[in-house]
């Protein structure tokens with residue numbers, strides 16, 4: 001089941017998505033991290049953040065809205081307390097960072113580079129839950145600038161995490177690659193809203209929030225297809241992936257690996273289940289090596 | 301945000317049979333699940349995070365206090381809930397022969413000590429759900445004799461007072477109050493608690509509360525004013541139940557200094573001390 005993504009060797013193509021699995025270690029032994037291809041940590045920022053006021057989530061048809069607001073313990077705590085606990089394991093470690101501008105992104109990346117023990121870095125250019133968070137991936141120039149600043153700080157593979165909330169993701173993907181991104185993560189959440197008509201109020205403390213779960217899977221698949229046709233791989237796919245069937249749809253469409261997100265809230269063992277189910281599912285279609293499947297959807 | 305003391309080694313994720321589902325009172329359902337592995341691990345005040353097995357809707361789990369771990373049938377766990385929306389409707393529609401997916405036991409339980417204090421269990425409406433099990437465990441642990449427990453049940457109206465018979469069966473004295481005066485004391489649970497405290501004058505008291513947030517805020521005020529130690533089981537919308545999604549946060553006073561931090565109701569709660577809870 002091994003795949004290689006931007007030179008990172010994964011024992012299988014299944015990762016957990018940022019913000020939906022904590023930092024992983026706090027869930028053992030309920031989950032078996034060593035069965036995953038990789039673990040993407042929740043976004044960390046320069047300083048600890050408390051995040052938004054509750055209510056922060058609301059269930060919607062086949063999914064949920066969230067406006068957590070990047071609650072996290074900060075980069076120092078991540079490097080000092082969490083990263084050491086992830087060393088020397090069977091899965092690959094992906095950090096995910098968000099800054100306020102290109103310089104602060106670059107500083108975060110530089111800190112991770114110094115800390116070591118990080119196999120890949122996801123740049124969260126697309127968090128809908130903080131002021132300015134979406135700008136980096138709705139504006140090609142900004143996306144290029146942020147990625148380029150980070151590129152200058154490290155040789156660790158960089159993945160730009162894109163938003164689906166644009167008319168066309170292709171120019172943003174192109175700009176991120178021009179800035180020096182090794183790969184792209186598609187997608188972050190889709191902007192949405194829920195209203196409690198009796199209270200004449202939003203269901204969440206933030207007016208708008210990010211939609212995730214099976215409801216957005218077709219959108220994610222469409223974005224992966226657009227990005228792959230515009231810039232090729234490698235692509236890490238996220239958006240409603242909950243089963244091995246879902247994962248293979250994305251691999252065929254051009255993703256090199258998939259991330260399981262909201263499905264982990266329903267079933268915390270979803271990522272390891274998806275990984276475990278892949279071999280038999282592939283075998284049932286006569287596919288011996290998962291690499292023979294990746295990107296086999298014709299481009300036109 | 302500290303990576304604090306969930307004990308994941310004690311948590312199980314499994315699918316189980318529905319043993320029974322019935323209307324215990326109008327609008328109030330009892331769901332009996334077959335959980336032989338999980339049942340012995342459950343401490344009073346912990347909750348289970350459940351959903352119907354094998355369906356896409358509702359998508360997320362719903363949290364419910366453990367209402368009872370009956371002696372027979374062995375391995376059964378009972379939940380008690382009112383149907384208020386799509387999740388509780390779907391769970392209330394489960395019947396014997398269908399299956400549920402259960403994550404648990406979750407959360408920090410009620411704490412208790414055998415120090416001679418009278419334990420006053422204050423419930424608003426369906427908030428009574430964790431208290432029969434708490435009373436049972438207080439008594440069984442030899443911590444508190446039944447005569448040193450008081451159940452204070454508040455509800456909008458007579459038909460919404462649940463579980464009187466459970467406390468009667470345990471020999472726990474029970475006081476009922478209704479907002480509309482249709483049964484017992486005419487007033488809310490916190491006013492009734494104040495009356496019960498008068499009757500206990502002089503005796504040390506420990507308060508346990510569960511119910512709607514306005515009631516719990518008033519109860520907290522009462523505890524603080526009278527310097528009574530209190531523990532409140534609180535309700536927040538949840539997704540993961542494991543402290544990772546950060547859905548269910550509540551503000552808690554920092555141990556030192558005037559500042560506050562968020563804690564999760566699913567992991568650091570659902571039981572919080574009245575002294576530190578800022579909502």
Ligand SMILES: Cc1cc2nc3c(=O)[nH]c(=O)nc-3n(C[C@H](O)[C@H](O)[C@H](O)COP(=O)(O)OP(=O)(O)OC[C@H]3O[C@@H](n4cnc5c(N)ncnc54)[C@H](O)[C@@H]3O)c2cc1C
Pocket residue numbers: 347362363364365366380381382383384385386387388389426429430534535536537538565570
């Ligand atoms: C630790 C914990 C233990 C719990 N234990 C129990 C229990 O033992 N028995 C029980 O009946 N419930 C219990 N609850 C509450 C229960 O989880 C919710 O009632 C349930 O999740 C509602 O799901 P739903 O999909 O039916 O309602 P939703 O569709 O989510 O909500 C329906 C409507 O009710 C409103 N609403 C939601 N929750 C509440 C609430 N608590 N009170 C009033 N209005 C609300 C919503 O805003 C909405 O308008 C507990 C909650 C927690 C956090």
Ligand SMILES: Cc1cc2nc3c(=O)[nH]c(=O)nc-3n(C[C@H](O)[C@H](O)[C@H](O)COP(=O)(O)O)c2cc1C
Pocket residue numbers: 017018019020042043066068070096124127161187188189211212213214216238239240241259260261262263545
């Ligand atoms: C509660 C929640 C928190 C999230 N937090 C982050 C985050 O901190 N950083 C990030 O890059 N993406 C975050 N995401 C987005 C997911 O990583 C993922 O891109 C998105 O949810 C789509 O995948 P899914 O449908 O499988 O959840 C979060 C999603 C959810 C539901």
Ligand code: FES
Pocket residue numbers: 537538539540541542543544545546547548549564565566567
């Ligand atoms: S429900 Fe996810 S952190 Fe509490």
